[in-house]
Structure formats: C-alpha cells, structure tokens
Amino acid sequence: MSFGERNNWIYVAVCLISYGIYLAIILGSAQEVPLAEVPYVAPMLWTIGIAIAAMIALSILLSIAAGISAPKECGKQDQRDREIHRFGEYLGLWFVVFGGAAALGMSMAEMDHFWISNELYLAFVLSSVVGSAAKIVAYRRGFQSW
Amino acid sequence: MVRPTKVTNAIRTLRFTHGEMTQADLAERVGVTRQTIIAIEQGRYSPSLEMAFQIARVFNVPLDAVFQYTEEEGDIP
DSSP states (O other): OOHHHHHHHHHHHHHHHHHHHHHHHHHHHTTTSOGGGSOOHHHHHHHHHHHHHHHHHHHHHHHHHHHHHOGGGTTOOOHHHHHHHHHHHHHHHHHHHHHHHHHHHHHHTTOOHHHHHHHHHHHHHHHHHHHHHHHHHHHHHOEEOO | OOOOOOEEEOHHHHHHHTTSOOHHHHHHHHTSOHHHHHHHHTTSEEOOHHHHHHHHHHHTSOHHHHEEEOOOTTOOO
16 A cells, blocks of 8 residues: 555544544534534534644654655655545545535525534535545556546 | 556566566656556556656667557547
8 A cells, every 4th residue: 555545544534533523522412402502613623623633643653654664665756646636636625615605605694603614614524535535546446647 | 537548558578578677676767656656557557658758768668569559449540
C-alpha cells in the first residue's frame, strides 16, 4: 500500500469516527430537549479540532513508520499520486459547492442556525470522505490519465 | 475513472531481458514510486507521454517497443 493511500485511509477513518462521535453527542442530548435547541457549537468545534489534531498526529506517525520500513519511498509523491489527489479533491469539492448552495438557501429561508451549521458540517464531512474514498478506489482499482 | 485502458505494455518482459531489473530499480531510474511502476505494469495506470519516454529510455528501446495501443473493430484508423 502506498504512502498516499494509507494517508487517505486515515482521513476517511478519522472523519467518520469524529462525525459519529459528534452525532452521538447531539442525538444523546436531544433526549431531553428538542433537537434544534441542543447546544451544538462546543461539540462541533471540539470534534473538528480533535479530528484535525488526530489527522496530523497519525500522518506524522505514519511518516515515521514508513521512514523506518521503506526509507527511499518515504513521503515520496510522483505524477500518479498528484493526479489521483487532484481527481479526489475535484470530486469532494462538489459536496462543498452543493453544501454552500444549500446553506445559502436555508439562510434565505431564515432557518435555525442549528440546521445551517449542521448542514455545512455534513457537507465538509462528505467532501472529505467521498474525496478520500475516491482516491483509495483510484489507487486500488486503477486510474487512467489518458 | 476506472475505464479499461487499451494501452498495453511490455515492461515486465523488458525488465527481465535487462538483467532482471527490479520494479524498485526501474522506479528509481524513472523517478517515480514502485507502486506506480506496479500500476503501469498491471494496466491500472497509463503514464504521461513524458514518463512513457523516460521508461523507454531506461530500456534503450523505441516507445512502441514498450507501449502498444491495441486497436478494436470500429476504431478510426
């Protein structure tokens, strides 16, 4: 498994786990109050912050492990890695675009901040997960630049 | 994304006829990762024209001795 592919597995896992924790906190709190009144800001910021920190820490650990097992190829990226990265980012970007457009519509409809923030968070998570999953598929099943 | 390529290659054969060159050796000489050489050999990745020329240069053969484009019925000649 290449360095780039391993990094993308980390991104997918961290994104899904952190979003899962956030949903569990929010839905757990919604037992006592209506969902839209659940205090969501702190759990959202904490899970995003912890996810970013976890990604950085795991990437560093992965680099160290890769440096020990295959020093010559450690962190090395070539044309294929860059093309796969670009392809995944392009796919993921669509979720940010649709999420932004949906947030604009929800804002114009004067919906509660809770729903707008959560819709945007979901868009970011989907963008990361779909983009990274597409890169993993491209690494494993093939990617044709021609 | 995962459309099959009609580009085939003889890299594996050429490696063996050139002193049983390893994928790692070829990767180092072309300046790519070993995973990229594996992906090209298995037809999972079509390299750029520049990388294709670099591979051909390593084996000191013309480009079409390394890469072939298989034609199918209905293809424009």
